[in-house]
Structure formats: structure tokens, C-alpha cells
Amino acid sequence: MKSKKLALLAGSIGLIVIVAVLPFVGACAPPAPEEFKPAPAPAPEAEPIKIGAIVNLTGPIADMGPRFVDGIELALDELNHQVAGRPIELIVEDAASNPTVALERFKKLHESDGVNLVIGPLMGDTHMAIAPYASEEEVLFASFINGAQQASIDYRVMLQYPTTCFAQEIAAGWYLYEELGYRTAVTMGSDYACGHDFINGAMYGFEEKGGIRLEQEIWAPIGTADFAPYMATLVEKDEADVFVVFLSSGEDAARFLMAYNQSGRDLPPVFELIVDVFTPQQYEDLADVVIGMHAQSTYLPLRDDPINNQFVEAFKAKYGRTPVIEQNSYTLLKVFAEALETTGGDDSFDVMWDAITERNFETPQGPLYFTYRGVAITDIYIAEVQRVGDEILPVLVKTYSGATADPFVPER
Amino acid sequence: MEFIISNLLNGLSFGMVLFLIAAGLSIIIGIMGIINLAHGALYMLGAYVGWTIAVHNGLNFWLAVVVGGLAAGLAGLFIERGFLRHLYKQMNEQVLLTFGFVYIITNVCLWIWGGQAKVPFTDPALSGSLNLAGLMYPKTRIVVISIGLALAVGLWWLQDKTRIGAMVRAGMDNKEMIMGLGINLGRISMFVFIFAAFIAGAAGVIGAQLWGVYSYMGLQTLLFALIIIIVGGVGSIQGALTGALLIGVIDAFGKALFPELAMFTMYIVMVVILIVRPSGLLGRKV
Structure with missing residues (x-):
């Protein structure tokens, strides 16, 4: 009976791992096999x-x-x-x-x-x-x-x-160097294809201007429950000017910011890539933790246009x-x-x-x-999170017009 | 030194949340022989209800812990009396049924609270850090460690030092004999199931201080709980505590020292334990 229980436990773990991990291994999925494709029929006028x-x-x-x-x-x-x-x-x-x-x-x-x-x-x-x-x-x-x-x-x-x-964050790297005056950076990103691209894009722009990317690179699995151990090992403010962070969802980013804020260590200031992951409610819940934070965004609801x-x-x-x-x-x-x-x-x-x-x-x-x-x-915006009236939202600080060309994607 | 102490405390706090999740499940598997895969979903349900009390309605955090536990306990009563009591000794059916409840509870939570994650929350008095001999450490984590230790002692006392605990342990060893002595094992099982669900729900609110609340945490926490039970051993409070602390500390040091292996560290521990000691560290030998 015990061995059956253990076998079922192991089987259950296998089942859960399959359900939980599949979202992150799909990049390895092979191309779809060739399938029968019916000839498209001409659409009548009223057809949706x-x-x-x-x-x-x-x-x-x-x-x-x-x-x-x-x-x-x-x-x-x-x-x-x-x-x-x-x-x-x-x-x-x-x-x-x-x-x-x-x-x-x-x-x-x-x-x-x-x-x-x-x-x-x-x-x-x-x-x-x-x-x-x-x-x-x-x-x-x-x-x-x-x-x-x-x-x-x-x-x-x-x-x-x-x-x-990748291209979305190049201007953020320029801003870190030129406007904020940072010269050295450590990074943390979500560990998936675009997570690496976001961080590498920002560091491409940063290094293009003369910034130095320090060796410490943290790649956190999507859905990381506890960020505190990462905070314990991060270099302090006197060793790096800025901590460039991209996390793929508002919930991961919120847990990270809480752990960062509670670390009790003198850590480098956070520059958040893609502040758009937060909902207005999450801004409100995080309140003082996010106010004053600099971030990159492609869309700012408060931009006057x-x-x-x-x-x-x-x-x-x-x-x-x-x-x-x-x-x-x-x-x-x-x-x-x-x-x-x-x-x-x-x-x-x-x-x-x-x-x-x-x-x-x-x-x-x-x-x-x-x-x-x-x-x-498109235009790239740099923002600072501020309280505006009853809401906490990112407010425009600088615009980089038409700055989203990807240097590695061929023109044709 | 600060690095070691800090990560040790991080591992202890993470491990204590894992213990709170795993303890109830371990007892359920041990005494009732039920593989309750809905346990993580009950944890999530408690967390959402707790958020509603503490954040949405602005009421006392500790009231939220109790109400979160009661909500999960009620759901546990429904699952046990409505379904599982008809499936004793049918493990395959239990696995399928309770895994189905994971999806049902998750979707009910999505309907009620939506897909947007709730950020970590706590009692206002617990925000900020304490100075531990020069090391600034979050109060919430110290509270989580304290609650986990208190619950571990309480559960150990209940299981090893009380009459009801003796009946529970005897039920784990020989159900037929216990029933032959006139003890209503069905009723004991029901109360154990509800109690375990209550602990899971309350743990959801306590754990929300570190993790927040989100819609896929039912599966995530279930996975954690099963790993703890495999490592610590089935049906043992001491085993669940040992397994949880070991996994918590190894996960903390793993993330700090080998961040690129963060996704795998706890699985590596589980595989090693399964090879070296298949019944778990403090489990009874198979």
C-alpha cells in the first residue's frame, strides 16, 4: 500500500510538472506538420x-x-x-x-x-x-x-x-547612461526568450554609449515565488550604479519589489523595463514601493495628446x-x-x-x-512613477522618437 | 556571515510556508490514504478569501487568517463528505477527482477575483524590518517563521501526546483494528480532512505576506507540498517540517549561489532522496 502511495505521489508530481512546466518548454516545439488545406472559397458580400x-x-x-x-x-x-x-x-x-x-x-x-x-x-x-x-x-x-x-x-x-x-529597450540603455549618469549595471530578467532579449537590448544601448555591464546576471524563472534569496546575493550600491530589471508579469514584479524593499541592504536603485506590466490596482497596492521609480514604457496613459x-x-x-x-x-x-x-x-x-x-x-x-x-x-518613453490625483501612474520624462528599429532584423 | 544568516532566514521563512502547506496534506495521505491534489487549491482559496477580508474590506489581518482557514475548511468538508468518502481505498479515482477540483476551484477563484494577481499584503504593524544584531530583516518573514514553528510544535503535540492523536496514528497503522475497537474512524477522518483544509487556507493568508495571491498558485503550491512529503516522509509532522526546512534552505542558497539552477534545485533534492531513501527522511520504511 505504501509503495502504491509513493508511486501515486510520484505520478502526481509528474502530472503537475507536465501541467506547470509545459508553458515554458513550448519554444522547443517542432514546426507543425504539413496538413491538408482546403482551397479558400470566395467570400460573399455579407459574410463577416x-x-x-x-x-x-x-x-x-x-x-x-x-x-x-x-x-x-x-x-x-x-x-x-x-x-x-x-x-x-x-x-x-x-x-x-x-x-x-x-x-x-x-x-x-x-x-x-x-x-x-x-x-x-x-x-x-x-x-x-x-x-x-x-x-x-x-x-x-x-x-x-x-x-x-x-x-x-x-x-x-x-x-x-x-x-x-530587444529593440524596445535600446533607448532605455541610452537613458541610463546619458540622462541618469549611470556607468555600471547589474541585471535581473525573467528566464525566457523575450526576458533575455529585453535585458540584452537595454544593455546593448547602455554599452553602446560606454556603460559597463557587470558580470552579475540573474535569470529568475517565471512565477518565482520568493525573490529574497536573489536580493541577499546582489552587489550593493557602491559596486553597481543601477539594477536593471525586467520581470514578465505584474505579480512577479510586485513580489520582487516587495523583496527588494524589505531586503534591508543598500542595493542599487531599480530601473524597471516595461513598467506596463503593472495594473493601476497593483500600483496602488505597491504605493510607496514604486513611487519615484524610473521605468521604460511604450505607452503612457497620461501623455498629453x-x-x-x-x-x-x-x-x-x-x-x-x-x-x-x-x-x-x-x-x-x-x-x-x-x-x-x-x-x-x-x-x-x-x-x-x-x-x-x-x-x-x-x-x-x-x-x-x-x-x-x-x-x-514607434516612440519610446521614459517615465517616472508618480502619484497623480487619486492614481499612481507612470509620468512621461523623456521621449525617444521612432527609436524602435531592431539592428539585428534585416531590412529586407 | 551576513550572507549566510540572511539566506538561512530566507530559507527558513520559505520553508515554513512550505511546511504549512505540506503538513495537512501529509496527515491526510498518512491517516486517510487519500492523495488530495486539491490541497494547493484550498491554500489558494484561503489566500483569496483572506485578501478580501484584509485588503478589499480593510479588516484585521489575523481575522483574515481565520476566515481564510474557515473558507478552505468548508470547501474541504464539501469535497470530503460529498465525494471522497465514497472513494476510500480507490487511489486512482481520488487522484483524478481531486485534480479535477484543482481546476474547478481555480476557475471559481478566477470568476470571483479575476486574473489580476494580488500583491503581497500583511498587517500594518508587520511592515518594515527588525534589527537582528546588525542584520535588517523583514518582520513578516520573522512572523512566518514563528507561526510555522508554533504550528509544528502544536501539531506534534496533537499527534504524539493526545488521545485523538493516538487514534489518528493507530488508524494509519491498522484501520480495521481501530474500527474493530469501536472507534468511528470515518468521523475522525472527516475532522482530520477539514482540519488539514483549515490549515491550508490559513497558510494561504500567512503565505500571502511573501507571495501575494495569484490564480495558478493552486498547482504551484501543490507541487511544493508533494515534494516536501516525498522528501520528509508520508504521515509525519516531523517529516514534513524537516522536508520543508531542507527544501527551503537549499532553495534559498541555490538561488543565491547558483541562480541559473534555481528552477531545478528542489527537484534535485527530491530525486536524491528518492534514490537514497525512498520512504523519505523521516517516513516509515516501505
């Missing part, structure tokens, strides 16, 4: 244009999924759920924070639902799992928040919005809160819609790709265009 959205509604980054859906739905409301004289049908799928599941959902959207345009999913390793299939089947998809650099080097099928993970102000007001009116990452999905749906208006509702890959990459967009985030390889060129 189908747009898929793959979001994470479960798993370690489940907090982001509903927020992306909110952004998409606001954009659909503004479009009256129509484009090019045809209704838009949105089909939402749950990637479960798992690249393998995301790939299956992506196939389902295309093969069963007839979708040719997909917004999402999130996570660089997921993009790498999907890109071969999407490229072969010519299904255009867009990243919610950045994507793995390699996906745009190897394939021309994904819109990297607001740019690649007519298009942005209009978006923020509309979002607040619909959902009663301030938008952050919701802007990304809102903008991507609007990008698809604008391009579909140009193509007269034709959603085939080549036509849509040209329509998107040959025009400029005015968005709440700022001016936007996509390169031939699909990498977005």
Missing part, C-alpha cells in the same frame, strides 16, 4: 470578416488576457463592429500561457474558423512556436507586447508591436479604469481595420501585409508604421 485573438485567460500570466480583450472590444465598439461594409466577427481563444496550446488554438482559428488575421498571442517562445505554421499557411498575426527577435529574422509573418523585445486623451476617456467611460496594456490590443485591432478598409475587406496575407506596411498610423501610443519585416517603429 473574422479576426482571431489568442490571449492568456489561464496560467501564470492570466491577468493580462482579459485586459487585451477589453482593448479589442473598445476598438470594435468604435468601429460599430463593421469594416469595409462587412461585420467583424471576433473569435477569442485561450492560450493558457502555454505555447503548445497557443499553437493548437492558432490552427483551430485558421482551419476550423477560417481566420486569416490573428491578434496575439503573448510571449516570445509562443511566437517561435507559431511562426513556422503561420508562415506556411500565410496567416498574419501580431504580438501584443513585443516578440522574439528571432521570429522576425527567420519569418516575415508577424507584426512586432510595439517592436521586438488628443488621440490618446480621447482613447483614455473612452476606455474609462466603458471600463471605469485607466488603460495601460489595453492600448496595445486596441491599436492592433484599429491597424487591422484601417488596412481592411484599404483592401476592401480582402484579408489575404500579401494584400494585408502590403496595406499595413505601406502606411502610417496615428495611435494613442503615438505615430506608428511597420517595416517591410513587420517590426513596428
Whole structure:
């Protein structure tokens, strides 16, 4: 009986490990096998244009999924759920924070639902799992928040919005050196494809200006429960000027900041890459821990701009809160819609790709265009987290215009 | 020296949360022979309820600990009386049923509290650090260590020094004999299950001081608990404590000294223990 119990315990652990670890090993998933593809039938006039959205509604980054859906739905409301004289049908799928599941959902959207345009999913390793299939089947998809650099080097099928993970942080590295006067940096990033790209991008910009990246590099697994041991080993303020941090979700970042704040050691000041991972509620809960922190962002709700102000007001009116990452999905749906208006509702890959990459967009985030390889060129913002009225939010400190070109993605 | 003490305390606090999770599960497996994979989900349920009391409603943190425990205990009563009591000695069915409850409880929590994680919270009096002979250390972690130690002593006393504990231990050794003596083992099992669920729920609120609350913690904490039980041994409070502290300290030093292996350190310990001593450090020999 005891041995059976132990066998069941070991089996249970195996089961849980499979469920818990699969999200992080999907980058190794082989390209999808070639499958039968029915010839596309010509669409009648009244037929809806189908747009898929793959979001994470479960798993370690489940907090982001509903927020992306909110952004998409606001954009659909503004479009009256129509484009090019045809209704838009949105089909939402749950990637479960798992690249393998995301790939299956992506196939389902295309093969069963007839979708040719997909917004999402999130996570660089997921993009790498999907890109071969999407490229072969010519299904255009867009990243919610950045994507793995390699996906745009190897394939021309994904819109990297607001740019690649690597390119997003280059300007942050410049800012650390030029504006904050830091000369040495230690780093900590989430241990997955884009986590490395974010940190390496920031350090690329930092070293480009003359900064020195110290040897101490910490890579924390996504979902790390306890960050205190990392804080115990981090070099102190007199050995490094700044601690550059990227953590993939607001919950990881919140746990890290609490551990950092409670360490009792004289640690270097934190510069947070992608402050957008926090929700307004998390800012409020962290309060004094985040106020005054410098951070990088591609979208700042408080940035004074007519298009942005209009978006923020509309979002607040619909959902009663301030938008952050919701802007990304809102903008991507609007990008698809604008391009579909140009193509007269034709959603085939080549036509849509040209329509998107040959025009400029005015968005709440700022001016936007996509390169031939699909990498977005946008403004990068540096912010300081401050209390503004009743809310705690990142406030614009400096703008780097059109600073998101990726030096490692070929022009053509 | 500061590095060693600091990481030792980090390991102890992490280990104590693991102990709080694993202790109840270890007893359930030991006395009732039930592999309750929903234990981590009960921990999560307690944490969410505690957050509602302490943060959302701004009430006392210790009230949140009690109410979180009661909520998990109630859920435990529902699972045990409604389902598991019909599946005694059917381990495969227990595993499938309770794993299903992980998803049910997780989704219920998602519906009620949404997907956005709650940041770590505590009693206002416990924020900040204490000066321990020159080492500044967070009060919350010292409290977690103290509660864990107190509970370990209490559970040890309950299991080894009381009549009810004797009946529980006897039930682990020979159920038929105990029932033949006229002891209602079914009722004892029910109370043990509810008590273990209560501890899990209360632990969820205590652990939220370090980890916060998030929607996938049911599976994550279950995994931790099973590793502790494998390492420490089934059905033993001392085993759960030893396993939890060992894993906690090794995880802390592993992250500090070999951060690139952080994802694997506790699994390495488990594999070594399984090879060297399959019944766990303080478990009874198979």
C-alpha cells in the first residue's frame, strides 16, 4: 500500500510538472506538420470578416488576457463592429500561457474558423512556436507586447508591436547612461526568450554609449515565488550604479519589489523595463514601493495628446479604469481595420501585409508604421512613477522618437 | 556571515510556508490514504478569501487568517463528505477527482477575483524590518517563521501526546483494528480532512505576506507540498517540517549561489532522496 502511495505521489508530481512546466518548454516545439488545406472559397458580400485573438485567460500570466480583450472590444465598439461594409466577427481563444496550446488554438482559428488575421498571442517562445505554421499557411498575426527577435529574422509573418523585445529597450540603455549618469549595471530578467532579449537590448544601448555591464546576471524563472534569496546575493550600491530589471508579469514584479524593499541592504536603485506590466490596482497596492521609480514604457496613459486623451476617456467611460496594456490590443485591432478598409475587406496575407506596411498610423501610443519585416517603429518613453490625483501612474520624462528599429532584423 | 544568516532566514521563512502547506496534506495521505491534489487549491482559496477580508474590506489581518482557514475548511468538508468518502481505498479515482477540483476551484477563484494577481499584503504593524544584531530583516518573514514553528510544535503535540492523536496514528497503522475497537474512524477522518483544509487556507493568508495571491498558485503550491512529503516522509509532522526546512534552505542558497539552477534545485533534492531513501527522511520504511 505504501509503495502504491509513493508511486501515486510520484505520478502526481509528474502530472503537475507536465501541467506547470509545459508553458515554458513550448519554444522547443517542432514546426507543425504539413496538413491538408482546403482551397479558400470566395467570400460573399455579407459574410463577416473574422479576426482571431489568442490571449492568456489561464496560467501564470492570466491577468493580462482579459485586459487585451477589453482593448479589442473598445476598438470594435468604435468601429460599430463593421469594416469595409462587412461585420467583424471576433473569435477569442485561450492560450493558457502555454505555447503548445497557443499553437493548437492558432490552427483551430485558421482551419476550423477560417481566420486569416490573428491578434496575439503573448510571449516570445509562443511566437517561435507559431511562426513556422503561420508562415506556411500565410496567416498574419501580431504580438501584443513585443516578440522574439528571432521570429522576425527567420519569418516575415508577424507584426512586432510595439517592436521586438530587444529593440524596445535600446533607448532605455541610452537613458541610463546619458540622462541618469549611470556607468555600471547589474541585471535581473525573467528566464525566457523575450526576458533575455529585453535585458540584452537595454544593455546593448547602455554599452553602446560606454556603460559597463557587470558580470552579475540573474535569470529568475517565471512565477518565482520568493525573490529574497536573489536580493541577499546582489552587489550593493557602491559596486553597481543601477539594477536593471525586467520581470514578465505584474505579480512577479510586485513580489520582487516587495523583496527588494524589505531586503534591508543598500542595493542599487531599480530601473524597471516595461513598467506596463503593472495594473493601476497593483500600483496602488505597491504605493510607496514604486513611487519615484524610473521605468521604460511604450505607452503612457497620461501623455498629453488628443488621440490618446480621447482613447483614455473612452476606455474609462466603458471600463471605469485607466488603460495601460489595453492600448496595445486596441491599436492592433484599429491597424487591422484601417488596412481592411484599404483592401476592401480582402484579408489575404500579401494584400494585408502590403496595406499595413505601406502606411502610417496615428495611435494613442503615438505615430506608428511597420517595416517591410513587420517590426513596428514607434516612440519610446521614459517615465517616472508618480502619484497623480487619486492614481499612481507612470509620468512621461523623456521621449525617444521612432527609436524602435531592431539592428539585428534585416531590412529586407 | 551576513550572507549566510540572511539566506538561512530566507530559507527558513520559505520553508515554513512550505511546511504549512505540506503538513495537512501529509496527515491526510498518512491517516486517510487519500492523495488530495486539491490541497494547493484550498491554500489558494484561503489566500483569496483572506485578501478580501484584509485588503478589499480593510479588516484585521489575523481575522483574515481565520476566515481564510474557515473558507478552505468548508470547501474541504464539501469535497470530503460529498465525494471522497465514497472513494476510500480507490487511489486512482481520488487522484483524478481531486485534480479535477484543482481546476474547478481555480476557475471559481478566477470568476470571483479575476486574473489580476494580488500583491503581497500583511498587517500594518508587520511592515518594515527588525534589527537582528546588525542584520535588517523583514518582520513578516520573522512572523512566518514563528507561526510555522508554533504550528509544528502544536501539531506534534496533537499527534504524539493526545488521545485523538493516538487514534489518528493507530488508524494509519491498522484501520480495521481501530474500527474493530469501536472507534468511528470515518468521523475522525472527516475532522482530520477539514482540519488539514483549515490549515491550508490559513497558510494561504500567512503565505500571502511573501507571495501575494495569484490564480495558478493552486498547482504551484501543490507541487511544493508533494515534494516536501516525498522528501520528509508520508504521515509525519516531523517529516514534513524537516522536508520543508531542507527544501527551503537549499532553495534559498541555490538561488543565491547558483541562480541559473534555481528552477531545478528542489527537484534535485527530491530525486536524491528518492534514490537514497525512498520512504523519505523521516517516513516509515516501505
